Amino acid sequence: MPDWIPCKDDYRIGDVLRWREPVWKPKARKNSRTVLIGERLITAQVTHCDREWVEFALKSCETATAETWWKPIPELKADKPLKRRRSSLGKRSPKRRPWGGKDGEAARAVVTSKFLS
DSSP, X not given: OOOOEEOSSOOOTXXXXXXXXXXXXXXXXXXXOOOEEEEEEEEEEEEEEOSXXXXXXXXXXXXXXXXXXXXXXXXXXXXXXXXXXXXXXHHTOOEXXXXXXXXXXXXXXXXXXXXXX
16 A cells, blocks of 8 residues: 655646545534534545646545444445535645656656646
């Protein structure tokens, strides 16, 4: 298993990211309190990104239910694309899988270079 590299806002198409995301209880009323019912560990590959949004293809999702919650939390569907706001994703401290191969990170550096665009 490769070591994961911390990344804040540096996402490129083809990157595989992993982050933790809280799961909240649906609100019954507008002014009701929010309740944390669990947490998801999401691993997904970037398929599209722009200035505001990042779109992913889901690779895996592990859901952990909080001790105070008794119902099962629905899993995320692999056939539906995930879409997250770039600023919100940065708050979750995502980690990036290093690109494979002998020249993997060097190839990523060429792809992400601002001088080649």
